[in-house]
Amino acid sequence: MLYFVLFRNKKEKKYKMFSNTIFSDEKEAEHFGKSSMSRQQEHKVVEYNKENYNKYWGNDKENNK
Numbered sequence: 253m254l255y256f257v258l259f260r261n262k263k264e265k266k267y268k269m270f271s272n273t274i275f276s277d278e279k280e281a282e283h284f285g286k287s288s289m290s291r292q293q294e295h296k297v298v299e300y301n302k303e304n305y306n307k308y309w310g311n312d313k314e315n316n317k
Contacts, residue, residue, distance in 0.1 A: 254300035255281040258308060259293050267296060269308055274300055 255275045258267035270288065275281035278297055285295035298304045 257285040
């Protein structure tokens, strides 16, 4: 499986793309997320699939929940 990392400020509800980097290892993606975020941010690692691609990388901003 492939993974990518999303970030959001703790005060916001929606996650956003931080980087277009794709990871083949979930632990590597998790490490990237932890080491790249600031104290005011949270991150999550999601699987790179069609649903998540459309939700977070697609041009339709209404789908970014």
